[in-house]
Amino acid sequence: MTDQLEQQTAIVTGASSGIGAATCRELADAGANVVLAARSEGDLEELADELETDHGVETLVVPTNVREEGDVDALIEETVEEFGGFDILVNNAGLSRGSEVAEMSTEEYETMQETNVDGVFYATRAALPHVREREGHLIFLGSFAGYYPRPFNPIYAATKWWVRGFAKSVAAQVGDDDVGVSVINPAEVRSEFETASGETFAEAYDEDEASAPEEVAEAIRFVASQDHSSVSELDINRRDKFADTF
Numbered sequence: 563m564t565d566q567l568e569q570q571t572a573i574v575t576g577a578s579s580g581i582g583a584a585t586c587r588e589l590a591d592a593g594a595n596v597v598l599a600a601r602s603e604g605d606l607e608e609l610a611d612e613l614e615t616d617h618g619v620e621t622l623v624v625p626t627n628v629r630e631e632g633d634v635d636a637l638i639e640e641t642v643e644e645f646g647g648f649d650i651l652v653n654n655a656g657l658s659r660g661s662e663v664a665e666m667s668t669e670e671y672e673t674m675q676e677t678n679v680d681g682v683f684y685a686t687r688a689a690l691p692h693v694r695e696r697e698g699h700l701i702f703l704g705s706f707a708g709y710y711p712r713p714f715n716p717i718y719a720a721t722k723w724w725v726r727g728f729a730k731s732v733a734a735q736v737g738d739d740d741v742g743v744s745v746i747n748p749a750e751v752r753s754e755f756e757t758a759s760g761e762t763f764a765e766a767y768d769e770d771e772a773s774a775p776e777e778v779a780e781a782i783r784f785v786a787s788q789d790h791s792s793v794s795e796l797d798i799n800r801r802d803k804f805a806d807t808f
Contacts, residue, residue: 566787568593570698571648573641575628575685576655578605579754581703584779585652590617592783597641597648599626600655620645628655628681629673638688649698650786651689653682653725656703658718671717678721686732690741697740699786702729703778706749706799726795733794742792744785748778749799773798 572589576582578600586596590613598606603625610621622644626633641648656678659670686700693700707715708722726745733743751773778798785793 566592566789567783569595570650571595571597571641571645572650572652572786573597573599573637573648573685573689574652574654575599575626575637575681577609578602581748581751581775581778582652582654583609584775585654585782586613588776588779588783589650589786590619590621592787593617593619594650594786595620595622595645597622597624597637597645599624599628599637601625601627628685629676631680631684634681634684635688637685638692642692647692647696648689649693649696650701651685651693651699652701652703652782652786653685654703655681656721658715660717661715663716666717674717674721678718679724682725682728686728690732690736693741694736694739699742699744699788699792700729700732700736701782701785702726702743702745704729704745704747704795706747706797706803708747709797730794733792737792740790742785742788744793745795746778746781746785747795747797748773749797749803751775751778773800 572594574582574585577586577598586598586609590596596613598610600606606623610623613619613621624637624640626637628634659674660666702725704726705722707719708726712719729743729745781796781798
């Protein structure tokens with residue numbers, strides 16, 4: 563896997579913490595140059611320094627709010643200007659707000675939609691010509707919530723159903739161009755991602771109750787390392803997940 567990603571270039575959205583930061587470390591460990599995109603410039607700069615020191619790869623920090631179309635276009639343009647193109651886009655940025663539909667504000671709803679849906683569309687649209695050129699990979703962070711209806715946080719779940727449907731439809735468009743399209747579906751991950759109650763998943767779950775961000779990052783590295791094949795979907799759940807669900 564390391565040889566396959568050597569000197570490739572990957573863009574990771576939501577790169578400042580959690581799954582995004584762990585993914586940057588995994589891809590850099592595999593020899594890929596990494597473009598770090600998120601709103602927290604200070605955290606990105608610190609992580610970029612770590613990647614360059616520990617792995618000897620090149621990095622580019624581009625402060626990005628994926629809800630803003632212009633930010634996303636600038637991210638792609640700066641990447642192409644710096645590296646001449648890129649091979650991998652990891653659509654990782656996402657968030658959850660509120661829970662009860664009857665109590666959810668329009669602002670909470672729109673923020674979730676704009677991040678989890680619009681941001682994925684903007685990034686994918688802007689990246690497609692470049693990923694096609696290099697026969698690279700589009701990787702989407704889905705969710706367990708994108709498979710199974712559930713009573714809490716239905717708007718978040720709906721956005722992840724959209725991500726899965728969008729990714730599979732894009733795969734149908736670009737498969738003949740040798741572009742790999744993969745969806746990674748984690749369940750609970752011990753990260754800074756917020757639960758419906760407002761605490762983070764890292765605070766809410768013990769180590770044996772949820773996956774670590776590094777486990778998801780390893781899966782992303784695996785699907786990005788495929789050459790002529792494409793991993794359509796990969797689910798990551800704690801071992802007793804289905805016992806609790808059904």
